[in-house]
Amino acid sequence: MRVAHSVAKVREAEEALMARLPEGALMQRAAAGLAAVCARLLRESGRVRGRVVVVLAGSGGNGGDALYAGARLAGRGAEVHAVLTAPKRAHPGGLAALRAAGGRVAELGDVDGAAAAALLGRAELVLDGIVGIGGRGGLRDEVMPLVRVLRGVRRPLVVAVDVPSGVDADTGAVVPETAAAGPDGEPAGLGARAVRADVTVTFGTGKPGLFVDPGAQHAGAVELVDIGLEPWLGAADLLIPQHADVARRLRGIAPRPESDKYRRGVVGIAAGSARYPGAALLSVAGAARGGAGAVRYAGAAAREVVRAHPETLVSDGLPGGAGRVQAWVVGPGLSRDEHAARIVDDVLALEAVLPKLFDADALALVAERGPQVLRGRHPNALLTPHAGEAARLLGEGWSAARVEAERIAAVRELAGRYGVAVLLKGSTTLLAAPGDGPVHVNPTGTGWLATAGSGDVLAGLAGAQLAAGGSALGAGATAAYLHGLAGRRAAFGDGAVGAPITAGDVAAALPEVWRQVVSSGASDGV
């Protein structure tokens, strides 16, 4: 499991630790770890000696880390150039160390566009130490020309110090650039007022913004440097499961000699309608490969379901009359008519502790009825909204755009208000349970999953995980993880280039990624 802590907790822990260490010791630990990662990255394509490293150093501790790391690389023979983005306030110790090690220093005001392009064009590695956890808002105007040049040059390896500058460390938010051209005839800005890194070397613990889009896209691969903060950190705010965590759960629900299909769990699917039979098929496809022993289907697409999935137990009545199940999935393709409302109400009338997953059209009905239909009544329920559905569930003051921009806050608010676990879909899928516990971030997935029906597959898969047992949060997190991997597998195969996929391809890839996770579960990493 990877973890992340809020900036406030990091600051508190840093203070507690710093009070016990000699002045500057913590920064030396950070700089040593940072330099070691940079040296390792440089060695992947040769030696450190003679390589051109450019350090972009701001006014705070982040710039200090970068300058000290630059000094260490210069000490190992690298040709290090620093550009001070706030020269009057550059970290004095870091600056002195870099100069003493033979590094060259320029001030932002002396580096015009051509000089910046020449310097960054020669760089093999760029250290982004403009701002770290002290950054507020998008990068300021004065540093943007340099950031734009960096974006345009033949890619050197960009290593962000602690956090890519301009990314909100707590939320992953970035400030988009305006379309207008910058001063001095700079090209119109594309993207965000933030640095895009290949690698982020973060200190002490992960920062939430490194794992949630758009911050995650800017962070690249995240490497953690231990600076001894752990004993002072307290509970994590974010958990990011890895293969090993998911493998543990999958091993736990693998069939045993004494297993039968009922003991493994039966998942019920109440999805699809005469208008949308496909959603029923896709939910059943996800459920059938999702780890339960059997799938029951109740609804208008019974005939289509049994034709496509002959192993399904089907009926065309209401879920309550379909026979015993360990978890119900209700909503995909149900449509919004009176009959759909009757189906959702029927599920809401089932035994309170029975796990129930509400997706798509069922969420619209839950939003209409209000949180009290779930709160305090269905402790094992799971909601799986995308941003639009989440905004509707949250009501006044929320829009899909706001949910996208404040994903962590939105998922917490939903879980708190409805009193149930919530899986918020999108470019970074997040999960939260009611209370102050950590938010789970799904690290797998790909934009290729943004294809019609892939959410139906996820709903079925998550329902099967609920039927197999464990908490709604654990079941949802496992489903999101496998679904993301299956999407990647289907889109990329063994290669690096993606291609369009269908929701059915995602379901078909599930057994393969399940095997992959369980067999590589001893190691960490996605």
Ligand SMILES: NC(=O)C1=CN([C@@H]2O[C@H](COP(=O)(O)OP(=O)(O)OC[C@H]3O[C@@H](n4cnc5c(N)ncnc54)[C@H](O)[C@@H]3O)[C@@H](O)[C@H]2O)[C@@H](O)CC1
């Ligand atoms: N204090 C310490 O001993 C340690 C500090 N650490 C480093 O210190 C960092 C935090 O240092 P600070 O608290 O000094 O803060 P930062 O260095 O992150 O940033 C603060 C400075 O950036 C400027 N700034 C803020 N927002 C900006 C924006 N949008 N555009 C341009 N400039 C902006 C501010 O004016 C301020 O001078 C961490 O991220 C980490 O890299 C680590 O070395 C661990 C130990």
Ligand SMILES: Nc1ncnc2c1ncn2[C@@H]1O[C@H](COP(=O)(O)OP(=O)(O)O)[C@@H](O)[C@H]1O
């Ligand atoms: N940009 C994206 N990057 C990664 N995954 C995405 C992206 N957009 C959507 N997804 C994933 O694709 C699935 C789409 O589900 P959903 O929105 O319910 O679509 P549908 O209703 O068509 O099935 C979800 O698992 C979601 O997390």
Ligand SMILES: [K+]
């Ligand atoms: K930085």
